[in-house]
Amino acid sequence: EVKTSQKNYTVLVGSDIFEDQIKEVADSFNGDNLFVLVDENVEKYHSDLINKSFEETGKNFFLMTVPEGEKSKSVSFWNTCIEFLLENGVRRNTPVFVIGGGVTGDVGGFAAASALRGVPLIHVPTTVLAMVDSSIGGKTGVNHSTGKNLIGAFYQPYKVIADISFLNTLPxxxxxxxxxxxxxxxxxxxxxxxxxxxxxxxxxxxxxxxxxxxxxxxxxxxxxxxxxxxxxxxxxxxxxxxxxxxxxxxxxxxxxxxxxxxxxxxxxxxxxxxxxxxxxxxxxxxxxxxxxxxxxxxxxxxxxxxxxxxxxxxxxxxxxxxxxxxxxxxxxxxxxxxxxxxxxxxxxxxxxxxxxxx
Ligand code: NAD
Ligand code: ZN
Incomplete structure (x- = not known):
């Protein structure tokens, strides 16, 4: 349990918990739509699980791939995320699932923090670093040419789902x-x-x-x-x-x-x-x-x-x-x-x- 002034939220750690958790979180929101931002490599190795889990929610899900690497933590890619959310009709209570390492979590988290001044963010960290560090505590953001992490917001997630079975493919x-x-x-x-x-x-x-x-x-x-x-x-x-x-x-x-x-x-x-x-x-x-x-x-x-x-x-x-x-x-x-x-x-x-x- 993480308690902050913005919100209190649960961090779940386990093995093979993704599928059930996606269903549970999806069920807890009204509305027919879900958004998913997923790291390129995570999608490559785990697309069957990801697609199956979101299909089982019975909702429409819009999925966008986040190119791997620090270069995705840019203002221009943040803008791509915002366009993806807004053009597909994100609402104030539409959950946005961000699946990947710290890069995807930071840029996707910042997009969730800033679209409509904040939509529900679910972190699904898939690297050890993201599980123990970047998905916890609400720092989101992107880099600027003058330095790392210079643009961003404190924005706490709705929930964090840390499923160690993703780590099987981690280099x-x-x-x-x-x-x-x-x-x-x-x-x-x-x-x-x-x-x-x-x-x-x-x-x-x-x-x-x-x-x-x-x-x-x-x-x-x-x-x-x-x-x-x-x-x-x-x-x-x-x-x-x-x-x-x-x-x-x-x-x-x-x-x-x-x-x-x-x-x-x-x-x-x-x-x-x-x-x-x-x-x-x-x-x-x-x-x-x-x-x-x-x-x-x-x-x-x-x-x-x-x-x-x-x-x-x-x-x-x-x-x-x-x-x-x-x-x-x-x-x-x-x-x-x-x-x-x-x-x-x-x-x-x-x-x-x-x-x-x-
Ligand atoms: P990353 O997100 O770049 O992921 C590392 C690599 O692993 C990438 O190539 C990615 O595609 C791949 N990958 C991710 N999950 C995988 C999986 N399950 N199987 C196979 N490949 C996988 O790097 P990272 O180390 O997770 O995060 C680093 C970033 O986190 C930095 O930008 C750093 O600034 C940020 N960070 C943020 C905070 C915070 O509080 N917000 C804290 C620490 C670090
Ligand atoms: Zn560090």
């Missing part, structure tokens, strides 16, 4: 992306998540226990829901969810968003943030740090990364406060703090330690 790299955000929750809130995350080390995705995966995803969703409940509009503690991300965004920018994935950048960013925390006297249990380090395998090779350039990129991070760079650091595991850091040397040292891992 391994995307699992690793999700793992970084999972470890982030471990570091800032619940360190036993590091142990639970060991299931990600299975050689074959099919061998991961469904129960353990549902349990882990539910833990993460609960952590995010609790934080969002306390600080819906990121006035204070919601910023803890940016642990590792100030460093990560700089790395992604330095690599032109190409040679490094978000997950890898976040993992290295967390290592840098841990090093910076140590500099300021953190007391982090070393066994947990060993566990943290053991859970990730890099695929990136070390590039010519300039510490000065990386640090400069952070100075233009939108989360920066005036003269300082503001970081989420740890006092100890599960105890995040916000810290404004002025010295470039200290930041360079943190970068060095993290990048030496490569």
């Amino acid at each position: 391994r790299d995307e699992w690793t992306n999700g793992l970084s955000e999972i470890l982030k929750y471990g570091a800032i809130e619940q360190v036993d998540i590091f142990d639970k995350a060991e299931i990600f080390l299975q050689h074959k995705i099919e061998e991961i226990s469904k129960d353990k995966l549902i349990d882990l995803i539910t833990d993460c969703i609960q952590i995010k829901a609790d934080i969002v409940e306390k600080d819906e509009f990121e006035g204070n503690i919601r910023a803890y969810l940016n642990f590792g991300h100030t460093f990560a965004h700089a790395l992604e920018k330095e690599c032109s968003y190409q040679s490094i994935s978000h997950g890898e950048a976040v993992y290295l960013g967390m290592l840098a943030a841990i090093e910076l925390s140590n500099h300021f006297g953190a007391k982090l249990n070393p066994d947990k740090l060993l566990k943290f380090r053991s859970l990730y395998h890099y695929r990136v090779s070390k590039e010519e990364l300039s510490l000065e350039d990386l640090t400069d990129h952070m100075k233009f991070d939108k989360k920066r406060t005036s003269q300082y760079i503001r970081f989420v650091l740890l006092d100890e595991w599960q105890s995040p703090i916000l810290k404004e850091v002025r010295s470039d040397d200290v930041i360079h040292q943190a970068w060095k330690v993290a990048l030496d891992e490569l």
Whole structure:
């Protein structure tokens, strides 16, 4: 259950729950129409299930494919979504189902937030990252040429349906992306998540226990829901969810968003943030740090990364406060703090330690 000022809603996590849930949600709305926005790859692998489930509702459904990749998080594709909804007669109480990863969720969510000033939005996250992070908490939006996520709205969904059976077709790299955000929750809130995350080390995705995966995803969703409940509009503690991300965004920018994935950048960013925390006297249990380090395998090779350039990129991070760079650091595991850091040397040292891992 997520409680916000806009609305309270349920997040359901399970295996093979999609079909029943679509029917249940569809039945709870009057009107004959439904809208579906679905990620291109999800449609490719799961079109039988998706079509069958919506056909069984007995309603007309309008389905549009969202091209895969970050490029769909644009003003122009948001406009395509709006036209699709309006030209097919969306009403204030017509549900819009958004099925895919964070990209589809963000752009489709923003279309649902803005069409007719808001229509009911049902998130069906299909990546690990979208299940544990982007589908929870109401941030929707698109990118602008001057930066990521600069246009958008806080808009809470009517319901979130996280069906892990979609993950059977998720590429391994995307699992690793999700793992970084999972470890982030471990570091800032619940360190036993590091142990639970060991299931990600299975050689074959099919061998991961469904129960353990549902349990882990539910833990993460609960952590995010609790934080969002306390600080819906990121006035204070919601910023803890940016642990590792100030460093990560700089790395992604330095690599032109190409040679490094978000997950890898976040993992290295967390290592840098841990090093910076140590500099300021953190007391982090070393066994947990060993566990943290053991859970990730890099695929990136070390590039010519300039510490000065990386640090400069952070100075233009939108989360920066005036003269300082503001970081989420740890006092100890599960105890995040916000810290404004002025010295470039200290930041360079943190970068060095993290990048030496490569
Ligand atoms: P994504 O949506 O691009 O999906 C990753 C890839 O997996 C895509 O190629 C997609 O087609 C494919 N895919 C998705 N589900 C699949 C499935 N079940 N089987 C096979 N392939 C599948 O990426 P993501 O990592 O889910 O999300 C990243 C986006 O989320 C970024 O734009 C980021 O800014 C945003 N985000 C938003 C929030 C928020 O609070 N709104 C939080 C974190 C991240
Ligand atoms: Zn992230």
